[in-house]
Amino acid sequence: MDIITTKVVVALFFGLIRFVFGILPIKIKVWLNKEQEIEKNKRKENFIECFIVVLQSFGGGVLFATCFLHMMPEVSYFVTELKKYGVLQRDYPFSQLVISLGFFTIYFAEEVCQWLIARRSKKSKVENLDCKIDCELLEKNVKEIDQKDSNIANGSAFEVMSIDVLANNYKNLEYEEKYFPDNYSTETVVDTIDEAIQTEIDNTVHDNVQNMEANLDLSADINAEIEEFIEDKVKTQQQILRCFLMIVALSLHAIFEGLAIGLQRSIKNIWYLFIAVSIHSATVLYVIGSEIVVSGAAFRTILIHMCMLSATTPFGVVLGLVITLTANMETSAKSLAIVLLEGLSTGTILYITFFETLRREKERTKWRVTRAVFIASGFTLMAILQGFKLGD
Structure with a gap:
């Protein structure tokens, strides 16, 4: 050869x-x-x-x-x-x-x-980390909303109450009207209710903002764990x-x-x-x-x-x-x-x-x-x- x-x-x-x-x-x-x-x-x-x-x-x-x-x-x-x-x-x-x-x-x-x-x-790590944080915050906020509004029917803007509860509330309202002063108008009642609702909304928003800030303020250890999770589990x-x-x-x-x-x-x-x-x-x-x-x-x-x-x-x-x-x-x-x-x-x-x-x-x-x-x-x-x- x-x-x-x-x-x-x-x-x-x-x-x-x-x-x-x-x-x-x-x-x-x-x-x-x-x-x-x-x-x-x-x-x-x-x-x-x-x-x-x-x-x-x-x-x-x-x-x-x-x-x-x-x-x-x-x-x-x-x-x-x-x-x-x-x-x-x-x-x-x-x-x-x-x-x-x-x-x-x-x-x-x-x-x-x-x-x-x-x-x-x-x-890739930065993009996956940002996406994971956003998903975690969104999931937590959705859970909080579901917990607060669990008694509201799907597709309804108001709380659904039974007939017995409405009748009981009506009796309480008749009892309270007897002791209202003459100058206590309906507008005052509505303003008081609006103020209470607005206060509750403000408190809820404030709590959600604090929760979001706390979640965004992740420590170095949590960041390391997230990156390790992405490296080990995600095949890209x-x-x-x-x-x-x-x-x-x-x-x-x-x-x-x-x-x-x-x-x-x-x-x-x-x-x-x-x-x-x-x-x-x-x-x-x-x-x-x-x-x-x-x-x-x-x-x-x-x-x-x-x-x-x-x-x-x-x-x-x-x-x-x-x-x-x-x-x-x-x-x-x-x-x-x-x-x-x-x-x-x-x-x-x-x-x-x-x-x-x-x-x-x-x-x-x-x-x-x-x-x-x-x-x-x-x-x-x-x-x-x-x-x-x-x-x-």
């Missing part, structure tokens, strides 16, 4: 592996839901969690070895070639410079994505947006990872990088798929996202293949292109290794010794493979 066929096969394998691990959380969720016994579900979840953690730890060691033992020396080699062609004449660490550019490219891309996520989430489009932006950022990673493979000049190098990148990408795709499932996205949305992520690395491999076929390997322009592209790819993997994989391992508290052993195992495996493979 020649080098072109090898790159095409590797690209197809990448697409298949990434898609399978991306939709695997859906299958696992269905599998867990079939079991009715809670204890069995917990055991299965713990087993799956342990397996994924161990696989990620192993992938961290693999990426560490790939970055320092394989890709960095490759970039340095092509920088030396450029110096032979006379393109680079100064004694400057150009390989480290290009790798750093790749590192900061991914770093700033993810920072921009995180800024967009935080900005959208903050706006902002969660799906967050997953989408995260997929865009990971797509940049995947394209450069594919470029690193597509630019290789030997079959051994291709399979070496394929093993390293596929272990890492499989675990990452599983985690991303799990987050999308938790966000409540529809099955069609999950498939679209996974297809996007599955196609990025094969696209990078094909792009690297096209670059290697468009020029002679011995020209300075080709060496310069390889230095730039593979240097950016190395910076990308360096960022993933330290800011994503190893940082995640340091934050975990379970299975510490087991994870450390598998990190060392991944590094050892790739170091042994590098010893067998060095050379074109």
